[in-house]
Amino acid sequence: MARLPKPRGPLSEETFAALAEGRPLLVSMEAAAAGAAVDAAEDRALTLWTLDELSYRGYPEVDDRREWDPAVVALRRELEDELEDRLRERWPGPPAYDGESTGGFPDAFLAEMEAHDGPALARFLERTASVDQMLEFLQVRSLYHLKESDPVSWTIPRLPTGPRAALMELQYDEYGCGRPERLHAQLFADGLAAVGLDPAEGSYVDLAPLEILEQNNAMSLFGLNRRLRGAALGHLAAFEATSSAPCRRIAAALARLEMAPEIREYYEEHVEADAVHEQLAARTICGSLLAAEPAVEDDVWFGAFTCLDLEDRVGTHLLERWTEQ
């Protein structure tokens, strides 16, 4: 269990104090809007991330019942609505493809993912990054990797039979096939410890920029809202389909920097695992979801776009930061 993060503005300050002191939550979004735009956005994103954490592992200093405190739920809902509106504004809409073509949705989806060309974050890591930059990358990534696969697990009981069985097959692999030491989040934690970083969850949330918080918040938004199950699975499919090649580059970067083999093994495992998972996610998971519930197709594309877009924003942010140094 992690400690509450450091507040970044009036909204997070008041929210975290109310949670830690066990008193009623009396905050408004207006309070958060008062600061500068970037600070206010970070303040809101950190508040949502911290409230979502009540549904994952919680905090030692916060009563577990606060997860369903109506005032907490109301604030989460307000922050989630604002995030979803922003994500939908960024989305250009689903691509046009011939749904009657031989490969149908899965082939069109994988072709669309292959055509995406994001910022060269993995290439920079492979060729140029210093040890300090690699450590910063691992620290900010740890917010996701330490709860890897958890956000999409929320969708499991909300899916029709076909995609439910298919998602469980993928998740079984993600969760180590019954062996805790093979659970992907644990592999990452072992890697962090091996390079001298703290493997405890939430250790590096105070270092996370807005882009990282938003990326994690979007996954929780999709996973925790049943109506967004299509977006959750589209996000998963896009994530898996764009993972193998960057993981190979990051593994090469870690070898170049002569960092501990445990962290390299995490990325090497993902080259092979995600080559399987991208096919499963597009075909047996999203394909069977759309066969059962064709009405959620737009949400699948929305979730996929959001995955790529937020990853691009993280990459752009880190590259800009590092090239300024």
Added chain:
Amino acid sequence: MSGGERDRRGEQQPGSRRTATPDVIVCAGGPVLLRGEHVVCDEDGTAHRTRRPVSAVCRCGKSADKPWCDGTHKAVPDKYRP
């Protein structure tokens, strides 16, 4: 599944209400997926045991992790993809 849907060899009968889930899936332009435990023999005659619930076997010939797929088929021009 009721007894009438399959014959004695376990083959799917025409008109069966259920379609069995395939355990081998050929992916256009990419690998072939194998569900379950298998031993895959590569071109050199070396045997490799599968190690995950579903495995992807390279079909483009360019994987750096053969016999398994590592996603390299995406870098292969369309006309050379399986």
